Amino acid sequence: MREYNYRKKWQDLLTPEIVSLLSKIHEFKGEQMLFIESYTDELTELLEVARIQSVEASNGIEGIYTSDERLKKIVQSKTMPKSRDELEIAGYRDVLNTIHDSYEHIPIKPAIILQLHRDLYKFSSNERGGSYKNSDNVITETDGQGDEWIRFEPVASWETAESIKALCKAFDDVINSNDLVDPLIIMPMFILDFLCIHPFNDGNGRLSRLLTLLLLYHSNYIVGKYISIEKIVELSKDAYYEALQASSFNWHENKNDYVPFVEYTLETVAKAYRDFSSRIKILTTSGMSKPDRVREIIKENIGKITKADIMIRCPDISQVTVQRALNDLVKSGKIIKIGGGRYTAYTWNREGE
Numbered sequence: 001m002r003e004y005n006y007r008k009k010w011q012d013l014l015t016p017e018i019v020s021l022l023s024k025i026h027e028f029k030g031e032q033m034l035f036i037e038s039y040t041d042e043l044t045e046l047l048e049v050a051r052i053q054s055v056e057a058s059n060g061i062e063g064i065y066t067s068d069e070r071l072k073k074i075v076q077s078k079t080m081p082k083s084r085d086e087l088e089i090a091g092y093r094d095v096l097n098t099i100h101d102s103y104e105h106i107p108i109k110p111a112i113i114l115q116l117h118r119d120l121y122k123f124s125s126n127e128r129g130g131s132y133k134n135s136d137n138v139i140t141e142t143d144g145q146g147d148e149w150i151r152f153e154p155v156a157s158w159e160t161a162e163s164i165k166a167l168c169k170a171f172d173d174v175i176n177s178n179d180l181v182d183p184l185i186i187m188p189m190f191i192l193d194f195l196c197i198h199p200f201n202d203g204n205g206r207l208s209r210l211l212t213l214l215l216l217y218h219s220n221y222i223v224g225k226y227i228s229i230e231k232i233v234e235l236s237k238d239a240y241y242e243a244l245q246a247s248s249f250n251w252h253e254n255k256n257d258y259v260p261f262v263e264y265t266l267e268t269v270a271k272a273y274r275d276f277s278s279r280i281k282i283l284t285t286s287g288m289s290k291p292d293r294v295r296e297i298i299k300e301n302i303g304k305i306t307k308a309d310i311m312i313r314c315p316d317i318s319q320v321t322v323q324r325a326l327n328d329l330v331k332s333g334k335i336i337k338i339g340g341g342r343y344t345a346y347t348w349n350r351e352g353e
Contacts, residue, residue, distance in 0.1 A: 001159060003254050004170035004193060007177060010185050013262055021266040022182055028273030029221060035280050042283040046226040046276075049312050051075055051100075053228035055093050058209050061234050064088050068308050087123040095119050095210055100225060103217035108171055108190075110164045113199075116210060120203050132160040133201045141241075152248050154198030163197045183219040187212065188265035189258050195244065196251045209233065216269070227272040227279070235303060239264060275300075279313070290317045291325040298335055304345035 052075050064085045073079040074090055081090040095116055106112055118130025139152040155163050171190050174181055191208050198204050213224045233240050243264035250256045278300040282293055297310055310322055326346060329335040338345045
């Protein structure tokens, strides 16, 4: 069986890049605490935006969708789910809310992992939730030509229960030890091993992202409450899968390199904190008009952003006002319009700066 012993391995991960990321995140964490104390009312808007984006993005990574309007109503518990996808979206919503509200009382134990998976599928008619996989599974990838190939073979189904037990014990051993270990290093190691075990027939990716949030909360890194970690992963999906593949190579032989996945995860957390700071700045800048807020949101965003994304971040700005601001920014050359129809997106024109 695969050996799970983080106390032997974590010090090998203290590369200059990882140490630098840890230092940045620690600094961001202190800044966030000051913001939380000073801007309680403004943070309510960020919390609601993050919930919607987290549910949408984490399910979207797995190809689970509904309309923007339906998604928002489901997240806000203002409608009942109808389709199979919406049933799974509602399950994710409830587990996410449980973690947000009760993380102090959710330890990392096999029984808890099973319960969280059960609740992920609590609205589904079948009995997929809360049980380990009943047959061996493989992680596949599809290339540009549509050809599918096996990227990774997880542990056999008969090994799953013992593997999760050993994984949770290894986590407890290092966290409760006298080692001067930073939990931010152990968290992605745990998540990588969880994904390599791939304990369930379905839902492994979504549950891994929920567990990431839970582990961050346990160490008082609560940026995921206000900024969607899942959305950042969705926007960097290729890099996520590349890091996962690199760190899972030779995993069964206990010779895998955790560094790529740890670096990716820490970069994701650092970006979440940077996003938090920029959004707080926009929310708390006095005298900023609504069109100016739209402009600043696009300017602070790296890559493409849709009108729907802007409206989620600014629930107090009407669709008409957002569209008028977008039209004016395109006309002035400040932003670039990409695509058309429902796929329209915008990006800041950095060449014009």
